[in-house]
Amino acid sequence: MGYREVKVSFITLGCKVNQFESQAMAALLQERGHIIASEGETADAYVINTCAVTAESSRKSRQAVRHALSENPDAITAVCGCWSQISPEDAESLGSDLVFGSADRHMLVDALERCFDTRGHIVNVDDPMSRSLFEALPAGSGIGRTRAMLKIQDGCHNFCAYCIIPYARGPVRSLPPDDAVSEVKRLAAEGYRELVITGIEISSYGFDLDGTSLIDLVEKLCLAAPGMRIRLGSLEPRTVAADFCKRLSRLPNLCPHFHLSLQSGSDATLKRMGRRYTTQEFFAGTELLRSYFPNCGITTDIIVGFPGETEDEFEETLSFIRKCAFSAMHVFPYSKRPGTEASKMPEQLTNNTKKDRAKRAAELGRELRRSFLNAQVGTVQDVLFETCIDGIWSGLTGNYCEVSVHGGAAKNEVSEVRITGVGRNCLEGEILGAH
Ligand code: SF4
Numbered sequence: 001m002g003y004r005e006v007k008v009s010f011i012t013l014g015c016k017v018n019q020f021e022s023q024a025m026a027a028l029l030q031e032r033g034h035i036i037a038s039e040g041e042t043a044d045a046y047v048i049n050t051c052a053v054t055a056e057s058s059r060k061s062r063q064a065v066r067h068a069l070s071e072n073p074d075a076i077t078a079v080c081g082c083w084s085q086i087s088p089e090d091a092e093s094l095g096s097d098l099v100f101g102s103a104d105r106h107m108l109v110d111a112l113e114r115c116f117d118t119r120g121h122i123v124n125v126d127d128p129m130s131r132s133l134f135e136a137l138p139a140g141s142g143i144g145r146t147r148a149m150l151k152i153q154d155g156c157h158n159f160c161a162y163c164i165i166p167y168a169r170g171p172v173r174s175l176p177p178d179d180a181v182s183e184v185k186r187l188a189a190e191g192y193r194e195l196v197i198t199g200i201e202i203s204s205y206g207f208d209l210d211g212t213s214l215i216d217l218v219e220k221l222c223l224a225a226p227g228m229r230i231r232l233g234s235l236e237p238r239t240v241a242a243d244f245c246k247r248l249s250r251l252p253n254l255c256p257h258f259h260l261s262l263q264s265g266s267d268a269t270l271k272r273m274g275r276r277y278t279t280q281e282f283f284a285g286t287e288l289l290r291s292y293f294p295n296c297g298i299t300t301d302i303i304v305g306f307p308g309e310t311e312d313e314f315e316e317t318l319s320f321i322r323k324c325a326f327s328a329m330h331v332f333p334y335s336k337r338p339g340t341e342a343s344k345m346p347e348q349l350t351n352n353t354k355k356d357r358a359k360r361a362a363e364l365g366r367e368l369r370r371s372f373l374n375a376q377v378g379t380v381q382d383v384l385f386e387t388c389i390d391g392i393w394s395g396l397t398g399n400y401c402e403v404s405v406h407g408g409a410a411k412n413e414v415s416e417v418r419i420t421g422v423g424r425n426c427l428e429g430e431i432l433g434a435h
Pocket residue numbers: 156157158159160163164165166200201
């Protein structure tokens with residue numbers, strides 16, 4: 001190897017794509033004989049994989065870099081991800097040894113090793129708009145062998161008014177279908193039972209490839225690994241058309257769980273956000289999904305307090321959320337992200353208004369979650385078990401509810417479970433049999 005074995009700690013902020021990329025870099029380092037530190041353990045090197053989706057995420061990214069520097073001042077620190085892509089000078093000024101952006105993960109691993117010999121200072125941040133190739137990274141997960149993530153796509157060309165991501169990740173690039181199929185076959189052979197398909201905006205998968213789309217890829221993946229459940233990451237509402245739903249419904253190993261990013265339930269707000277659908281179109285998508293997958297979980301993200309959002313528009317959003325009956329939702333108070341169109345809009349709302357609306361939307365989210373959980377009682381569902389604490393096993397249903405049972409389960413096994421009740425934000429059940 002030529003390098004001494006080092007212990008590397010990962011601090012990951014932001015979305016599932018960042019989690020995937022940190023896991024992949026950790027896997028590359030482990031392949032070369034290095035050790036990944038457990039949480040809280042002092043390390044020889046720190047990789048801080050940052051996020052810039054909101055001003056608050058940038059602040060937390062900065063704080064994480066400072067924390068790593070104070071944890072072990074002799075350690076090598078490497079900063080990468082969306083925040084250091086957008087603000088490399090800021091990242092450099094904190095005193096990191098390596099400053100990378102949202103590309104070249106393989107090179108970061110090489111540079112980290114070199115840094116132990118030279119203590120050199122390396123800045124490698126490209127212009128994301130010039131990227132044309134997808135950087136393939138090994139899929140898997142750091143812990144256990146239950147659920148793996150596979151990143152199939154990077155970049156975004158939607159330029160929603162509040163979002164900085166297209167500037168941090170560049171144009172749409174996709175993992176070629178044959179490579180995705182080989183990765184999935186490998187993961188199935190390694191014993192993984194569920195695959196989560198992730199990307200920055202997976203609905204645009206294939207935009208840069210000839211004649212292939214997300215549904216074509218999902219069909220190939222489901223067929224390549226029939227013993228694995230396949231779960232889709234966040235979809236843009238425009239994807240949910242009749243043909244898409246019909247083809248999904250023919251895939252027996254597809255999880256009936258769909259995350260559709262709504263962001264607002266007011267057409268006027270959606271327009272200002274630069275989102276390319278109306279509430280009517282969005283609702284039609286949820287109806288279609290429910291017609292093909294009657295007990296599916298439909299989850300969403302909401303941004304409240306977007307510039308100019310009136311009380312009436314917010315009320316419309318609440319009514320629309322209720323109409324869609326989401327099974328779970330994440331609520332974000334709008335946070336001004338410098339460099340975006342929305343940050344320059346007049347009528348920015350006060351923090352108090354944003355906080356109050358976020359609280360009201362989250363309350364509604366909890367109420368809807370409760371109804372969804374109650375509606376599961378009496379159903380029989382396949383549960384993939386992952387953990388056991390004091391004899392109580394926990395796992396996930398295909399429609400994304402956590403279920404706990406007393407005994408009888410085994411790690412990584414899918415069992416048929418009758419749902420008998422609702423506990424604290426999860427379901428209770430009894431095992432009927434293993435698959
Ligand atoms: S679709 Fe919109 S919100 Fe999502 S990453 Fe692209 S620009 Fe950002």
